[in-house]
Structures are given as structure tokens and as C-alpha cells.
Amino acid sequence: MDIIYRFDPYAPLDLKRPKNNREALKTLHQGNCRFYSMVNHLQNVQDGKKVDSMVVPISPVQLGIPVVGGLEQMHSPFAAVLGCADARVPIEHIFDCSSNDLFVVRVAGNVLGLECIGSIDYAATALRESLQSIIVLGHTHCGAVGAAVKVYLSPSSFAEVAFSHPVRTIIDRIMVSVRSAAEALQEVHGPKVSKNKQYKDLLINASCFVNAAFTAYDLQREVNAVAKGLTVSYSVYDMAWSTVNSTPIRSAEEAYDAHAFGTAPKNPEALHAIALEIAQCMKPSKS
Numbered sequence: 001m002d003i004i005y006r007f008d009p010y011a012p013l014d015l016k017r018p019k020n021n022r023e024a025l026k027t028l029h030q031g032n033c034r035f036y037s038m039v040n041h042l043q044n045v046q047d048g049k050k051v052d053s054m055v056v057p058i059s060p061v062q063l064g065i066p067v068v069g070g071l072e073q074m075h076s077p078f079a080a081v082l083g084c085a086d087a088r089v090p091i092e093h094i095f096d097c098s099s100n101d102l103f104v105v106r107v108a109g110n111v112l113g114l115e116c117i118g119s120i121d122y123a124a125t126a127l128r129e130s131l132q133s134i135i136v137l138g139h140t141h142c143g144a145v146g147a148a149v150k151v152y153l154s155p156s157s158f159a160e161v162a163f164s165h166p167v168r169t170i171i172d173r174i175m176v177s178v179r180s181a182a183e184a185l186q187e188v189h190g191p192k193v194s195k196n197k198q199y200k201d202l203l204i205n206a207s208c209f210v211n212a213a214f215t216a217y218d219l220q221r222e223v224n225a226v227a228k229g230l231t232v233s234y235s236v237y238d239m240a241w242s243t244v245n246s247t248p249i250r251s252a253e254e255a256y257d258a259h260a261f262g263t264a265p266k267n268p269e270a271l272h273a274i275a276l277e278i279a280q281c282m283k284p285s286k287s
Contacts, residue, residue: 006055006056006057006058007057007058007059008057008059017076017078017130017132018078018079018132018133019132020132021132021133021230021231021233023132024078024079024132024133025133025233025260025261027078028079028095028097028133028135028244028260028261029244029260029261031094031095031096031097032094032095032096032242032243032244032260034096035093035094035095035096035242036241036242036243038054038056039242040242041054059098073099073100075100075127075130076100076127076129076130077100077101077102077103077123077127077130077131078101078102078130078131078132078133079101079102079103079131079132079133079134079135080102080103080104080105080120080123080124080127080131080133080134080135081102081103081104081105081134081135081136081137082105082106082107082110082112082116082120082134082135082136082137082215082219083104083105083106083110083136083137083138083139084106084107084108084109084110084137084138084139084142084144085106085107085108086108086139086142086143088139088239089137089139089237089239091104091106091137092104094237094242094244095244103123103127103131105119105120107170108143108144108170109142109144109145109148109170109173109174109211110136110137110138110142110211110212110215111144111170111173111174111211111215112173112215112218112219112222113169113173117219117222120134120219120222120223121222121223121226124223124226124227124230125226125227128227128230131230132230133230133231133233134219134223134230134231134232134233135232135233135234135235135261136212136213136215136216136219136232136233136234136235136264137212137234137235137236137237137244138208138209138211138212138215138234138235138236138237139208139236139237139238139239140205140208140236140237140238140239140240141204141205141208141239142204142208142211144170144171144174145174145177145178145204145207145208145211146204147161147167147170147171147174148171148174148175148177148178148207149178149200149203149204149207151171151175152175152178152179152182152203153200153203174207174211176214177207177210177211177213177214178203178207178210178211180210180214180271180272180275181203181206181207181209181210181275181278181279182194182203183275184206184210184272184275184276184278184279185199185202185203185206185279185282187276187279188276188279188280188282189279189282189284193284196284196285197285198284198285199284202282202284205248205282206248206275206278206279206282208236209236209246209247209248209278210271210274210275210278212234212235212236213234213246213262213264213265213271213274213275213278214271215234216232216233216234216262216263216264216265217264217265217266217270217271219232219264220232220264220266231263231264232263232264233261233262233263233264234246234261234262234264235260235261235262236248243260244260244261245259245260246259246260246261246262247259247262247277247278247281248278248281248282249281250283262274
């Protein structure tokens, strides 16, 4: 198996940047498709399939190497991403982005605390000339969301975190999304869904998506207060399939039929509609 990173020092530097939100989202989606192709290539090798060598072109700009000695690059990301701190979600990698492409803020559960708001506000104002899009990126099997679901299903377990103010703050912020996801699951699949043996996993998965959408809703209001014309979107990185999607999927093929990004809901009613759409993608077992 050969994966070759090819660097041509004499190739012209491509410094094109997306000019609007639509182009920025398209660039991110195309980057994720390239990332998935690499992952799929490696998995095919592991499965014993014969595959061709993979050549990955790379430039000093992508590596963050200053092209001219003694001269730093201008800070010019085209997108800001609020993501989870989970080490299994390398944000620049999953979007196949270069150094200086993304302004990344990471916190457990991709929740919106004051420090995160301050960081995004900075990007939306000081970097407005280059910034075209803001993304809230969750991921499947999020530990912070799982902790909030545990507290929701078993309130007595809240005592485990009640005396840790920082941890309690994260769980409290996610709890709104967990309750919304639970209500949506019952509305779509009936009240008996809570008795399903897979219910906890269903609720965690649905809550990861609703949490990303809810944070985007909250963040859009904050961004509107400091900068006009910036759209906040949301997505969830599926760690099983290495793709980003706005609704749950069951296979990589479904990722190409689904929308990679959803637009932040404008009001609570729109958020509820998103929660219902997410619940409809869930398939509880019949037992």
C-alpha cells in the first residue's frame, strides 16, 4: 500500500478563497469527500482489496510554512468552526483544509459558553474580510451528550456532577437539546419508543444532531448582534462513516443523498421541525 504526499516547490500557489457562504460550504463538503475517499482507500486495503497507489498533492501553504522568510501569513480563514474537543474529530483533517483556512474553537459538547461566543465574535468582526461562513460541528457518540442523556434518563445520577460547576454547566447547556430530541422521538415513533432496548443509543444519536442545530440557532443570534450577513450552519461528523451530515445516516451512501449542512433555525418552531426530521431518520428496533 502506498500513500504518497507529493510536493512540487515550483508549482504555482493557489490562494483562492470562497467568496460567499455557499462557496464556503461547498469547499468544506468537497474537502470532506476527499477525506472520506482516503479513509475508504485505506479500509479497502485492510479488507484485502487491490487498490492503486494514492497520491496526495500538498503545498507549503497547506502546511502553514511561510512562503517568504521573516514574513508571517495574513490571518484569513474563510470559515469559523465551533466543534467538540473530542480528539477523534480533527476538524481541519475531516474537511481536508489547509493551515489558515479555518478559525477553530473547540469545547466539550460544542456548547456555547461566553468564551466561545467571545472567540466567534472576534472572528466575525476582526476577520470579517475573509470570513464567509460559521459552522457548528457536532459528532456522533459524543461523550458530553451521552452524559447529559444519562442525567435525563436517570436524574439521580446528576449527583455525580452536581458539585462540579464546570461539568454541570456543560450538561445543563446540552439538556435542552436532549429534551427536544426525546420529545421528537416520542412524537414520531410513539410514547413506547422510550421502552425500546435501543432507546438510550437512539436518544444520544438524535441529541447530537439536535444539539448542533440548537447551538447554531443560539450562535446565529449572537453573530447577528456583531456582524451582518454571516450565516451560521450546523453539521455532525459521523465517526463510523467519516462524513459530515445534517441528519443521521446508516451508510456512507446515504451521506451523498443527505445534506451536509443545515442552516441555523430562525425560531423555536423551526428548531422543533428539525428535531422531528432528525427523529424520522432514526429506526428503532421492533422489539
